[in-house]
Amino acid sequence: xxxxxxxxxxxxxxxxxxxxxxxxxxxxxxxxxxxxxxxxxxxxxxxxxxxxxxxxxxxxxxxxxxxxxxxxxxxxxxxxxxxxxxxxxxxxxxxxxxxxxxxxxxxxxxxxxxxxxxxxxxxxxxxxxxxxxxxxxxxxxxxxxxxxxxxxxxxxxxxxxxxxxxxxxxxxxxxxxxxxxxxxxxxxxxxxxxxxxxxxxxxxxxxxxxxxxxxxxxxxxxxxxxxxxxxxxxxxxxxxxxxxxxxxxxxxxxxxxxxxxxxxxxxxxxxxxxxxxxxxxxxxxxxxxxxxxxxxxxxxxxxxxxxxxxxxxxxxxxxxxxxxxxxxxxxxxxxxxxxxxxxxxxxxxxxxxxxxxxxxxxxxxxxxxxxxxxxxxxxxxxxxxxxxxxxxxxxxxxxxxxxxxxxxxxxxxxxxxxxxxxxxxxxxxxxxxx
Amino acid sequence: xxxxxxxxxxxxxxxxxxxxxxxxxxxxxxxxxxxxxxxxxxxxxxxxxxxxxxxxxxxxxxxxxxxxxxxxxxxxxxxxxxxxxxxxxxxxxxxxxxxxxxxxxxxxxxxxxxxxxxxxxxxxxxxxxxxxxxxxxxxxxxxxxxxxxxxxxxxxxxxxxxxxxxxxxxxxxxxxxxxxxxxxxxxxxxxxxxxxxxxxxxxxxxxxxxxxxxxxxxxxxxxxxxxxxxxxxxxxxxxxxxxxxxxxxxxxxxxxxxxxxxxxxxxxxxxxxxxxxxxxxxxxxxxxxxxxxxxxxxxxxxxxxxxxxxxxxxxxxxxxxxxxxxxxxxxxxxxxxxxxxxxxxxxxxxxxxxxxxxxxxxxxxxxxxxxxxxxxxxxxxxxxxxxxxxxxxxxxxxxxxxxxxxxxxxxxxxxxxxxxxxxxxxxxxxxxxx
Numbered sequence: 001x002x003x004x005x006x007x008x009x010x011x012x013x014x015x016x017x018x019x020x021x022x023x024x025x026x027x028x029x030x031x032x033x034x035x036x037x038x039x040x041x042x043x044x045x046x047x048x049x050x051x052x053x054x055x056x057x058x059x060x061x062x063x064x065x066x067x068x069x070x071x072x073x074x075x076x077x078x079x080x081x082x083x084x085x086x087x088x089x090x091x092x093x094x095x096x097x098x099x100x101x102x103x104x105x106x107x108x109x110x111x112x113x114x115x116x117x118x119x120x121x122x123x124x125x126x127x128x129x130x131x132x133x134x135x136x137x138x139x140x141x142x143x144x145x146x147x148x149x150x151x152x153x154x155x156x157x158x159x160x161x162x163x164x165x166x167x168x169x170x171x172x173x174x175x176x177x178x179x180x181x182x183x184x185x186x187x188x189x190x191x192x193x194x195x196x197x198x199x200x201x202x203x204x205x206x207x208x209x210x211x212x213x214x215x216x217x218x219x220x221x222x223x224x225x226x227x228x229x230x231x232x233x234x235x236x237x238x239x240x241x242x243x244x245x246x247x248x249x250x251x252x253x254x255x256x257x258x259x260x261x262x263x264x265x266x267x268x269x270x271x272x273x274x275x276x277x278x279x280x281x282x283x284x285x286x287x288x289x290x291x292x293x294x295x296x297x298x299x300x301x302x303x304x305x306x307x308x309x310x311x312x313x314x315x316x317x318x319x320x321x322x323x324x325x326x327x328x329x330x331x332x333x334x335x336x337x338x339x340x341x342x343x344x345x346x347x348x349x350x351x352x353x354x355x356x357x358x359x360x361x362x363x364x365x366x367x368x369x370x371x372x373x374x375x376x377x378x379x380x381x382x383x384x385x386x387x388x389x390x391x392x393x394x395x396x397x398x399x400x401x402x403x404x405x406x407x408x409x410x411x412x413x414x415x416x417x418x419x420x421x422x423x424x425x426x427x428x429x430x431x432x433x434x
Numbered sequence: 435x436x437x438x439x440x441x442x443x444x445x446x447x448x449x450x451x452x453x454x455x456x457x458x459x460x461x462x463x464x465x466x467x468x469x470x471x472x473x474x475x476x477x478x479x480x481x482x483x484x485x486x487x488x489x490x491x492x493x494x495x496x497x498x499x500x501x502x503x504x505x506x507x508x509x510x511x512x513x514x515x516x517x518x519x520x521x522x523x524x525x526x527x528x529x530x531x532x533x534x535x536x537x538x539x540x541x542x543x544x545x546x547x548x549x550x551x552x553x554x555x556x557x558x559x560x561x562x563x564x565x566x567x568x569x570x571x572x573x574x575x576x577x578x579x580x581x582x583x584x585x586x587x588x589x590x591x592x593x594x595x596x597x598x599x600x601x602x603x604x605x606x607x608x609x610x611x612x613x614x615x616x617x618x619x620x621x622x623x624x625x626x627x628x629x630x631x632x633x634x635x636x637x638x639x640x641x642x643x644x645x646x647x648x649x650x651x652x653x654x655x656x657x658x659x660x661x662x663x664x665x666x667x668x669x670x671x672x673x674x675x676x677x678x679x680x681x682x683x684x685x686x687x688x689x690x691x692x693x694x695x696x697x698x699x700x701x702x703x704x705x706x707x708x709x710x711x712x713x714x715x716x717x718x719x720x721x722x723x724x725x726x727x728x729x730x731x732x733x734x735x736x737x738x739x740x741x742x743x744x745x746x747x748x749x750x751x752x753x754x755x756x757x758x759x760x761x762x763x764x765x766x767x768x769x770x771x772x773x774x775x776x777x778x779x780x781x782x783x784x785x786x787x788x789x790x791x792x793x794x795x796x797x798x799x800x801x802x803x804x805x806x807x808x809x810x811x812x813x814x815x816x817x818x819x820x821x822x823x824x825x826x827x828x829x830x831x832x833x834x835x836x837x838x839x840x841x842x843x844x845x846x847x848x849x850x851x852x853x854x855x856x857x858x859x860x861x862x863x864x865x866x867x868x
Contacts, residue, residue, distance in 0.1 A: 028485045030476025031667075034468055037490070042464025051462050052497055054490035056471070063486055070504070235465075298739070298760065304746030305732070305739020308760045312738030313847050315814050317762070323770065324760035326732065326742045332757040332800060366766060380749050413747050 008143055008158060009171065015197045017050045019075035021067055023082035023092050024177055025058040036081045036175075036182050043186060048200025048248050049077070059089040065099055072100075072164045072172075077194070082177030084152040086132045093137075093155065096172050101160040102139035110136040110144070110153055117151060145173075145189040150181040156193060201251045205262050207243040209272040210281055210425045217241060220268045230261040238414075239421050240281060243269070274428060282310050285424045288431050289320040296427070297366030298324030299337055299358035301349065301375040302391065307420040322366045327358070337361050348384050350375050352403050355392035359403075363396045371396040372427060374419050378412045391419045395430050402430060442577055442592060443605065449631045451484045453509035455501055457516035457526050458611055459492040470515045470609075470616050477620060482634025482682050483511070493523040499533055506534075506598045506606075511628070516611030518586040520566045527571075527589065530606055535594040536573035544570040544578070544587055551585060579607075579623040584615040590627060635685045639696050641677040643706040644715055644859045651675060654702045664695040672848075673855050674715060677703070708862060716744050719858045722865050723754040730861075731800030732758030733771055733792035735783065735809040736825065741854040756800045761792070771795050782818050784809050786837050789826035793837075797830045804864075805830040806857050810840070812849045825853045829864050836864060 020040050026032045037054050044051050053074070057067045064083075071078040083092030097104050114136055135152045138144055145154030155174045173190060175182050195201070209217070217234045218225070221243070225232045230247040243265055247258035266273060275284050289296065298308040308324035311317050327333040330349050334341050339357045347353040355373045363371025376391025377383050387407075394403040404426060408418045454474050460466045471488050478485050487508070491501045498517075505512040517526030531538055548566055569586045572578055579588030589608045607624060609616050629635070643651070651668045652659070655677070659666045664681040677699055681692035700707060709718050723730065732742040742758035745751050761767040764783050768775050773791045781787040789807045797805025810825025811817050823844075828837040840856055842849045 027472075028475055028488065029479045030472045030474070031669075033472045038461075038464045038467045040464070041462055045463045052492060052494070053501070054462065056488035058486060060486070067487070233465075300739065302746070304743045304751070304755065305734065305741070305758055305760060306743035306746070307739070308762075309738045309740035309743055309850075312736070312740070312762065312812075312850070315846055317738070321738065321760075322763045323766040324739055324762075325770075326739060326755075326758035326760070328742075328746065328752055328755045328757045336757065336759075336799065365770065378746075412749055416743075416746065 008141060008156070009197065013169070013197055014199055015049055015076045015171070015194060017052065017075045018044050018077040018079060019051060019071040020044075020054045021071055021078060021080045022054070022056045022177075023059065023064060023080060024056075025060075025089075027056045027082075028058050035179050036177065039179070039183060040079055040081070040175075040186065043191065044194075046202040046204070046246075047191070047194055047198055048202055049194065049198055059083055059091060061091055061095050064091065064095050068096060068099060068172075069164060072159055072170055075170065077171045077173060079173045079175060081175045081182055084135070084154070084174060084176045086134050086151070090134075090152075093139075093174055096174060097139050097157070099161060100157065100164070100172060102142070102157050104137040105140045107136050107138045107144065107153075110138065114151065143193065145175070145185050147176060147181055147185055148188070149184045150176055150178060152176045152181075154185050154190065156190075199250060200248050203247045203249065203255055203258055205245045205258065205276065206278075207245070207262070207265055207269075207273050208275040208280070209241045209243065209269060210239075210274055210421065212241050212269060212272040214241065217243065217269065221265065224261060224264055227261075230258050232261065232265065238417065241272075243273075274425070281421060281424050281428070283314060285428050286311055286314050286317070286320060288428065290316070292369075292431070294369040295320055295322050295366075296370045296372060297322045297362045297368040299362035299371065299373040300324060300326050301328060301333070301358075302378040303374045303416050303419050303423075304328055306416055307372065307374055307423050310420055310424070322368045325362060325365075333358070337365070348386060350377055350384065350386040350390060350392060352392055352394075352405065355394035356396070356401055356403050359394035359396040360401060369398060370427065370430075372423050374423055376406075376408075376415070376419060378415045378419075380412065389415050391415070391422075393419065393423045393426055395423075395426050397430060402426065442575060442590070443631065447603075447631055448633055449483055449510045449605070449628060451486065451509045452478050452511040452513060453485060453505040454478075454488045455505055455512060455514045456488070456490045456611075457493065457498060457514060458490075459494075459523075461490045461516075462492045469613050470611065473613070473617060474513055474515070474609075474620065477625065478628075480636040480638065480680075481625070481628055481632055482636055483628065483632055493517055493525060495525055495529050498525065498529050502530060502533060502606075503598060506593055506604060509604065511605045511607060513607045513609060515609045515616055518569070518588070518608060518610045520568050520585070524568075524586075527573075527608055530608060531573050531591070533595060534591065534598070534606060536576070536591050538571040539574045541570050541572045541578065541587075544572065548585065577627065579609070579619050581610060581615055581619055582622070583618045584610055584612060586610050586615075588619050588624065590624075633684060634682050637681045637683065637689055637692055639679045639692065639710065641679070641696070641699055641703075641707050642709040642714070643675045643677060643703060644673075644708055644855065646675045646703060646706040648675065651677065651703065655699065658695060658698055661695075664692050666695065666699065672851060675706075677707075708859070715855060715858050715862070717748060719862050720745055720748050720751070720754060722862065724750070726803075726865070728803040729754055729756050729800075730804045730806060731756045731796045731802040733796035733805065733807040734758060734760050735762060735767070735792075736812040737808045737850050737853050737857075738762055740850055741806065741808055741857050744854055744858070756802045759796060759799075767792070771799070782820060784811055784818065784820040784824060784826060786826055786828075786839065789828035790830070790835055790837050793828035793830040794835060803832060804861065806861060808853050808857055810842075810849070810853060812846045812853075814846065823849050825849070825856075827853065827857045827860055829857075829860055831864060836860065 055067045083090045139157040143156040159170050235242045305326045333339040358373035359371040373394045377386045379388035389408040391406045408415045489501045517524045573591040577590040667678050669676045739760045767773040792807035793805040807828045811820045813822035823842040825840045842852045
C-alpha cells in the first residue's frame with residue numbers, strides 16, 4: 001500500500017459521479033440521524049460531482065454486497081461510511097475488499113500508531129489480542145486516510161473486479177461512521193484527493209440577512225434565481241436567512257460572474273444583509289462593541305435573560321457585557337429597576353414607555369454605553385390587553401434612545417428568540433446610525 | 435378508490451419487511467437533512483417491522499423506477515416519501531402508479547377539498563388550471579391518506595405488476611415530503627393501517643436521568659442490556675440521558691416482562707432518574723414549584739441569564755419566576771447585588787462563598803422562596819486562578835442554603851448549559867430533601 005495518489009490512480013482519471021452508502025443497523029432502526037449522508041452529499045455537490053443515489057444498509061455481509069455491487073455498477077466513486085470499527089459487526093472493509101479483489105495486509109505504520117496508542121493509554125497487550133488490531137489491516141494497494149479523531153483509518157482503493165463494472169476501474173472510499181471522525185477525515189484528507197480527480201470547483205458566497213422573509217427574498221431575486229450558474233438559493237434558519245450564491249467553474253477560470261451576481265443581490269437586499277462572512281448576528285454585534293470598546297447591559301422581561309445569555313456564549317464577552325436585570329414580574333420592574341408605578345399603571349408593562357424606561361434605567365444603573373430592554377407578551381394568551389407576540393424593544397445609548405414595536409408570530413420559544421435577535425439587530429443599526 | 439382497508443388488502447396479509455425510499459434532489463445535494471427516513475425507520479422499528487435497506491433518489495423518472503423496482507423485489511411494503519407536490523418535478527405518484535399497473539382517476543372528495551381550499555384562499559380558477567389540480571388524481575383502487583397539513587394526499591396501493599415481485603402483491607405507500615405533513619399523516623392515518631397488518635407491537639418506557647454518564651449506566655445495566663427482549667438502550671442528549679426499555683410483543687400478550695425490567699433499572703439507577711413521563715428536567719421543576727406555589731429568583735454570572743431564560747420557555751412561568759440578576763462583572767456583583775467587596779477579594783467571584791452570598795441576596799432582594807446562584811469560569815482560559823469548567827451553584831430556601839462545586843468539561847456553551855441544568859437538578863433535590 002502507499003500514500004501516493006499517482007501510483008494508485010491515473011492522473012487523468014476524472015470522477016464525475018459518486019454514490020454514498022451509509023452502513024449501520026442504527027440507521028435502519030432510526031436510532032441516529034444520517035448526518036454523514038447529508039454532509040458528504042453537500043461536499044460532493046460543492047466539488048461539482050454528481051450523486052444520483054444514496055443507499056443505507058445494516059451491518060450484514062450479504063446485503064452490503066448487494067448494495068455495493070449496485071453502486072459500483074453506476075458510479076465512478078463509491079463512498080462507504082461506517083463499519084470500520086474494531087468489533088465483529090464492523091465488516092465494511094473486509095466485505096468491500098473481498099468483493100473488489102483487494103488483498104488485506106498489515107500496515108506497518110498503522111500497527112506502529114496503534115501500539116503507541118495502546119501504550120500511551122496504559123494497555124499492555126503482548127498477544128495483540130486487542131480488538132483494535134483488526135484495524136491495522138488495509139488493502140495492499142490503497143491510499144490510507146489517517147484518522148486523527150479515532151483509531152480506524154480510512155481507505156481509498158480501486159475496484160479490481162472487472163465482472164462488476166465492466167473494467168471501469170472505479171474507486172471505493174471507506175470512511176469511519178462517527179460524524180466527528182468522518183468529517184475531519186473528509187475535510188483533511190479525502191477532499192484533496194477528490195479535487196485532484198475532478199474537473200470542477202464550486203465557489204460559494206453566503207450573505208446573511210435578518211428580518212427578511214423568504215417570499216420577499218424570492219420576489220427580489222426571482223430573475224437571477226432561475227439561472228443555473230451562478231445559482232442563487234435562499235435558506236431559512238431560525239435566526240437568519242442565508243442567501244447562497246454558488247458558482248461552478250473549471251479550476252482555471254476567473255470568478256467575475258460570481259462577484260457580479262453577489263453585487264446584484266447586495267444592491268437589492270443590502271439593507272437586510274448584516275454579514276458576508278462567517279459571523280452570525282450576535283457575533284457581528286460583539287465584534288462591533290469590541291472595536292468601539294463599548295459596554296452593554298440588559299433589562300429583560302419576556303425574554304428573561306435569553307438576550308444577555310446569547311452574547312455570553314462568545315469567549316471574551318466580559319469585555320462588553322456588564323450584566324442585566326430579569327424583571328419578569330411588574331413588582332420587580334418597579335422595585336429593582338426603578339420603573340415608576342404610575343408609568344406601568346398608565347401604559348402597561350408591555351409598552352413603548354416601559355421599554356424606554358427599562359433601557360434608560362439599565363444603562364444608568366449598570367453604567368454601560370448601551371442599555372437594551374425587551375418587554376412583551378410571549379403568549380400563549382393575551383395579557384393586560386396586549387396581544388400575543390407584541391414586543392417592545394428599546395436601545396438607550398449615551399446620545400439617544402430608540403424604541404420599536406414588533407408583532408412576532410409563533411410559539412413562546414419562537415417569539416422570545418425573535419425578540420432577542422431583533423434586539424441585537426436594532427443595536428447593530430444604532431451603531432450604523434451613530 | 436376507497437377508504438376501506440379490507441377491500442384493498444386481505445385481512446390476513448401481514449407486513450414483515452418494509453423499505454423506505456426518500457425522493458428529492460435536495461437530499462442528493464445535501465441541502466436538507468433526511469429526517470423523514472429517520473422518523474419512519476424508528477416508527478417501523480417500533481411497530482416490529484424489519485427494514486433492511488433505505489434508498490434516496492432525485493426527482494428523475496428513470497432512476498426512481500430503478501429504485502422502486504429494487505425495493506419491490508425485496509419488501510412487503512415500500513414507503514416513498516416526497517415528490518407528491520403540484521409542480522412538474524413531483525413525479526412519485528405518476529411513476530409508481532404506472533410501474534405497478536395502477537390507473538389514476540379523479541378523486542371527487544379530493545377535488546371538493548381542493549376547490550374549498552382554493553375558494554377560501556380567494557383563488558378563482560374557472561379552468562382548473564391551478565397546478566394543485568394534479569393532486570386530485572389518485573389510483574383507482576387505493577386508500578387515501580388525508581393531508582391535514584398540506585394539499586397533497588397520501589396513498590396506499592397494491593403492486594399489480596406481477597413481473598416485478600413474482601405475484602407477491604406487495605404494497606406501496608406514498609407520503610408527502612415536508613416533514614410536518616409526513617409526520618402528521620403517518621401518525622394519524624398510516625400507522626393505524628400498518629398496525630392492522632403487522633403481528634407485533636412495541637411498548638417503550640423512557641426513564642430520564644440527570645448527572646449520569648453513559649459508561650456508568652452501561653456498567654450498571656450490562657447484564658440486562660444484552661437481552662434481546664425487553665431490550666435496554668441508553669441515549670445521550672445534551673441535557674439528559676434517556677434509558678429506553680423496549681418490549682416487542684404480540685398484541686395480545688401482557689406487559690409484565692417490560693415492567694419487571696423497568697423495575698430493575700429503577701432499583702439500580704433510581705437516584706439519577708428524575709422523570710418517567712414526558713417532562714424534561716426544567717418542566718419537572720416548574721411542575722413542582724406550581725404544586726408548592728413557590729417562587730424563584732436567579733443571580734447568574736457565567737450563565738448570564740440562560741438559567742432564568744430556560745424556565746421562561748414554559749407557559750405560565752410568571753407564576754413562579756419573579757426575576758433575576760445577571761452580574762457578569764465583579765463590580766456589578768458588589769454594586770447591584772450587594773456582595774461584599776471583601777468577600778470577593780478574599781475568596782474570588784468563583785467560590786462557594788460568592789455563590790452563597792449571591793443566592794441569599796437574590797432570595798432577599800426579589801423576596802422569593804428560592805434564590806438560585808451560578809458563578810463559574812466558562813473558559814476558554816483560567817481566570818483569577820480558577821480553572822476552566824469550575825462552577826459553584828447555590829440554592830437558598832426559606833429554611834436553608836446549599837452550595838455545590840462542579841467541574842464541567844466542554845466548550846463555553848456546554849459548560850454554561852451543564853451549569854444551568856445542574857442548578858435545576860439541585861433545586862429539584864432540595865425539594866425532595868425539604
